Amino acid sequence: MTLTVRQKIFIWMGLLVFIIGGAHAVTKQVYMESLFDQFRKEEIGTSYLNAPPEEQIEILKTYVSDKMQKFWLGNWVFFVATGLFFSLWISGALTIPLRKLVAAIERVAQGDLDVNVPVQAKDEYGKVIQTFNDMTLRLREAEDARRRLVADVAHELRTPLSIMQLKLENAQQTGQYVPQEMLLRLHDEVIRLGLLVEDLHVLSLAEAGRLALDCKPLDLSARLEQIVDDVKMEAEENGLEILFYSNTRPVTVMTDARRITQVFINLLTNAIRYTPEGGKISIVIEDKVQDRDAVYTCVSVTDTGIGIPAEELAHLFDRFYRVEKARSRHTGGTGLGLSIAHHFVRAHGGFIRVASEPDQGTTFTVYLPLGNDI
Numbered sequence: 499m500t501l502t503v504r505q506k507i508f509i510w511m512g513l514l515v516f517i518i519g520g521a522h523a524v525t526k527q528v529y530m531e532s533l534f535d536q537f538r539k540e541e542i543g544t545s546y547l548n549a550p551p552e553e554q555i556e557i558l559k560t561y562v563s564d565k566m567q568k569f570w571l572g573n574w575v576f577f578v579a580t581g582l583f584f585s586l587w588i589s590g591a592l593t594i595p596l597r598k599l600v601a602a603i604e605r606v607a608q609g610d611l612d613v614n615v616p617v618q619a620k621d622e623y624g625k626v627i628q629t630f631n632d633m634t635l636r637l638r639e640a641e642d643a644r645r646r647l648v649a650d651v652a653h654e655l656r657t658p659l660s661i662m663q664l665k666l667e668n669a670q671q672t673g674q675y676v677p678q679e680m681l682l683r684l685h686d687e688v689i690r691l692g693l694l695v696e697d698l699h700v701l702s703l704a705e706a707g708r709l710a711l712d713c714k715p716l717d718l719s720a721r722l723e724q725i726v727d728d729v730k731m732e733a734e735e736n737g738l739e740i741l742f743y744s745n746t747r748p749v750t751v752m753t754d755a756r757r758i759t760q761v762f763i764n765l766l767t768n769a770i771r772y773t774p775e776g777g778k779i780s781i782v783i784e785d786k787v788q789d790r791d792a793v794y795t796c797v798s799v800t801d802t803g804i805g806i807p808a809e810e811l812a813h814l815f816d817r818f819y820r821v822e823k824a825r826s827r828h829t830g831g832t833g834l835g836l837s838i839a840h841h842f843v844r845a846h847g848g849f850i851r852v853a854s855e856p857d858q859g860t861t862f863t864v865y866l867p868l869g870n871d872i
Contacts, residue, residue, distance in 0.1 A: 720747070722781060726781060783795065797863070805860055
């Protein structure tokens with residue numbers, strides 16, 4: 499059973515009262531016995547025995563009253579000192595976790611994020627410490643992500659900039675006529691830079707929850723059919739078969755047509771890029787799929803490509819994350835497509851699941867809520 503801080507204070511104070519009360523009763527009993535023994539030795543004599551009973555009682559009362567005043571004074575000093583000592587000890591025991599937490603917070607304030615406070619109880623202090631540890635973990639992850647992002651952006655920018663610089667320097671040094679092929683290559687690199695900057699801008703808006711969506715009723719089945727027609731030529735040029743299946747038509751969802759089109763373009767482009775010649779890509783749409791106590795429209799994009807190792811799936815939607823050499827920047831794209839697709843679907847109130855096996859293929863499943871005015 500886990501006790502709260504309030505319950506611990508109540509138990510400890512009750513124990514303190516019990517100890518002090520018991521000690522007081524025992525000391526009083528012992529002192530009274532010794533007091534009567536002392537009275538018998540000091541006061542009982544011929545004059546006391548010859549005195550009337552009323553006078554004997556008065557003598558006893560006066561003697562006991564005088565002695566008890568000293569007893570109460572000494573007892574009061576002892577119990578006040580004991581109570582203060584135990585109160586100091588209890589307060590110290592209760593504030594030890596808080597002092598450790600304050601020291602850890604000061605380290606974080608100084609920029610040290612590698613802080614972890616041991617959780618030694620399951621009470622309110624333990625929950626606060628656990629929350630603090632979770633917070634510092636998220637801060638470390640965010641800092642690591644920021645550093646990776648800066649490194650990745652710098653790397654992505656360096657390649658096209660180096661190419662353009664080299665071409666321009668060669669043209670300047672030779673002083674010769676610049677052929678159209680070189681201008682086209684420079685133009686391609688400028689387009690690449692423009693796409694990277696635009697993708698980063700859109701992704702930053704989506705991650706911050708500030709992505710503007712123009713949501714209207716959309717026949718998703720008809721839109722998917724159009725998207726498949728748009729990419730079919732590229733698939734056939736790569737020797738791939740691409741098929742679209744729909745159980746029911748129309749399938750109407752509230753969505754931003756432009757954003758959701760980009761989601762499926764990104765997924766299909768990846769499928770085409772990483773599926774060897776002779777492979778197959780299937781797009782299946784299902785209406786009114788029950789999941790997580792809600793109803794969704796479900797779209798699956800399945801390929802027979804190179805697949806993804808299980809340990810890599812958790813990082814698949816990270817910015818610039820590349821699974822292996824086969825998924826390198828030289829295959830094209832900015833490396834942001836899956837991250838953008840993930841955040842676009844989340845902005846619509848949905849989610850993406852992925853299942854994959856190396857050399858067997860990959861399935862991305864997009865869930866979009868039904869009857870949700872976003």
